[in-house]
Amino acid sequence: xxxxxxxKPIEEIKEYLDKDEKVYIIGCGTCAxxxxxxxxxxxxxxxxxxxxxxxxxxxWMVIPSVCDDLTGDALRENAEVIQKADAxxxxxxxxxxxxxxxxxxxxxxxxxxxxxxxFIGKGNGEFGVFSEVCQQCGECLLGxxxxxxxxxxxxxxxLNGPCGGTNDGKCEEDPDKDCAWTLIYKRLEKLGKLDVMRxxxxxxxxxxxxxxxxxxxxxxxxxx
Amino acid sequence: MAKxxxxxxxxxxxxxxxxIGPPKGTNIENMLHHIDLLKDxxxxxxxxxxxxxxxxxxxxxxALLIKERTGEPIxxxxxxxxxxxxxxxxxxxxxxxxxxxxxxxxxxxxxxxDHNEAKGVFDLDSVQLIKMVxxxxxxxxxxxNELDGAVEFHVGATVTPEANPIExxxxxxxxxxxxxxxxxxxxxxYDLDKFREFMxxxxxFEVKIMAGIxxxxxxxxxxxxxxxxxxxxxxxxxxxxxxxxPKGKGNALKKGIEIAGRMIGELKEEKVCDGVHIMAxxxxxxxxxxxxxxxx
Numbered sequence: 065x066x067x068x069x070x071x072k073p074i075e076e077i078k079e080y081l082d083k084d085e086k087v088y089i090i091g092c093g094t095c096a097x098x099x100x101x102x103x104x105x106x107x108x109x110x111x112x113x114x115x116x117x118x119x120x121x122x123x124w125m126v127i128p129s130v131c132d133d134l135t136g137d138a139l140r141e142n143a144e145v146i147q148k149a150d151a152x153x154x155x156x157x158x159x160x161x162x163x164x165x166x167x168x169x170x171x172x173x174x175x176x177x178x179x180x181x182x183f184i185g186k187g188n189g190e191f192g193v194f195s196e197v198c199q200q201c202g203e204c205l206l207g208x209x210x211x212x213x214x215x216x217x218x219x220x221x222x223l224n225g226p227c228g229g230t231n232d233g234k235c236e237e238d239p240d241k242d243c244a245w246t247l248i249y250k251r252l253e254k255l256g257k258l259d260v261m262r263x264x265x266x267x268x269x270x271x272x273x274x275x276x277x278x279x280x281x282x283x284x285x286x287x288x
Numbered sequence: 289m290a291k292x293x294x295x296x297x298x299x300x301x302x303x304x305x306x307x308i309g310p311p312k313g314t315n316i317e318n319m320l321h322h323i324d325l326l327k328d329x330x331x332x333x334x335x336x337x338x339x340x341x342x343x344x345x346x347x348x349x350x351a352l353l354i355k356e357r358t359g360e361p362i363x364x365x366x367x368x369x370x371x372x373x374x375x376x377x378x379x380x381x382x383x384x385x386x387x388x389x390x391x392x393x394x395x396x397x398x399x400x401x402d403h404n405e406a407k408g409v410f411d412l413d414s415v416q417l418i419k420m421v422x423x424x425x426x427x428x429x430x431x432x433n434e435l436d437g438a439v440e441f442h443v444g445a446t447v448t449p450e451a452n453p454i455e456x457x458x459x460x461x462x463x464x465x466x467x468x469x470x471x472x473x474x475x476x477x478y479d480l481d482k483f484r485e486f487m488x489x490x491x492x493f494e495v496k497i498m499a500g501i502x503x504x505x506x507x508x509x510x511x512x513x514x515x516x517x518x519x520x521x522x523x524x525x526x527x528x529x530x531x532x533x534p535k536g537k538g539n540a541l542k543k544g545i546e547i548a549g550r551m552i553g554e555l556k557e558e559k560v561c562d563g564v565h566i567m568a569x570x571x572x573x574x575x576x577x578x579x580x581x582x583x584x
Binding site: 249 | 396519
């Protein structure tokens with residue numbers, strides 16, 4: 065599972081950096097490298113673009129996984145250079161941006177996102193194509209839908225079958241996308257479980273989707 | 289109208305409903321004219337709800353205007369723009385103003401309309417909406433609370449008899465029946481043989497079915513719908529017939545009226561279904577002509 069991102073338009077990034085002259089760039093060696101949005105190549109391209117825009121790039125690094133707490137160590141190891149910057153530009157998902165922002169707080173350095181975080185997804189076999197896998201609805205239905213998620217894959221998130229907009233197994237919204245309920249129908253038919261498609265699914269319980277999410281996992285500590 | 293739509297459907301007569309498309313703006317004169325023109329010629333008038341995801345004058349307000357003008361409104365309600373609370377509140381209001389027919393729809397995708405940056409709500413789907421109306425009739429809301437005064441509605445839904453693939457649509461149709469839909473208005477049908485096949489299947493359920501009739505105004509429109517509108521398939525024979533008329537003002541429209549009238553007449557004569565729902569989409573003026581062409 066990866067976080068799928070896209071690069072923001074350079075104009076938006078320049079707007080963030082409007083009052084900052086010196087910039088430090090952080091790339092990510094995991095998801096953003098895979099999607100070619102924040103790996104080493106993209107970091108170096110960004111460096112060039114910012115220099116063309118009259119900014120001074122005081123340094124850069126690609127951290128293995130920016131979302132990880134080890135990012136704190138990486139930042140501290142490079143503290144001398146980073147402290148010369150007015151701002152940190154983070155070429156990772158929003159998780160990484162928040163991690164950098166919190167570790168950079170003691171130095172009073174703002175962290176700006178260079179990417180938009182789109183969804184949690186996976187490569188679907190076709191080169192360069194990524195699909196969303198889960199919207200974290202908190203009420204997993206996959207057991208009733210042949211392992212295909214209607215909350216994520218149906219543009220309307222319908223729970224009781226396809227809408228009238230589906231055509232030849234494609235989605236009303238985008239004919240390049242499959243109709244989730246046609247896929248579910250075919251899968252359940254193959255499994256000999258079409259009866260579960262006739263089951264009525266009540267309205268979703270949005271209490272399950274916590275905003276902001278916070279879960280306390282109770283772990284029994286071993287008695288020493 | 290003397291009779292309610294439910295009474296009309298239960299009387300065994302061949303029922304006809306029409307459709308009012310509210311305007312984009314406050315100039316409602318033309319719409320009021322259409323309501324007055326059609327209200328006594330049909331057994332009910334649907335009011336579309338931000339049709340095709342284009343923001344317009346509201347369906348609830350229009351249904352109220354039809355009621356005030358002594359017509360029989362069929363309130364279309366989609367799940368696209370309102371969450372369960374807003375839908376429930378609208379139903380309470382509709383009931384107190386004498387609106388009794390509600391057509392429960394999922395709603396088109398936001399992306400196909402004129403506010404494509406808006407949030408699509410879809411808190412409920414059409415099956416859940418039907419169930420919700422039935423629950424409110426029992427005196428409760430979806431939060432599990434008691435209502436101080438319940439509602440009572442004649443609940444309708446839609447079905448696409450020529451969807452491809454058809455099987456998932458039929459499963460959903462059956463779920464709508466089970467949830468409590470009493471009548472169905474279908475997506476536009478043009479191939480009556482295919483529709484007869486659908487009716488053979490649908491007759492096993494105790495629901496009333498009205499065939500959707502969309503007026504053809506040109507051969508180009510038919511080709512466009514075949515290419516772009518899910519579940520609509522105009523047979524080549526009808527396209528050729530539309531194309532056969534000499535070019536000139538009104539000829540194609542006259543042909544379209546003739547075809548619609550002929551199809552309605554055939555459905556009525558052979559008692560294929562319980563009625564028709566005529567969608568003239570911008571040509572409401574000619575609905576009386578379609579009815580005369582059908583011998584109604």
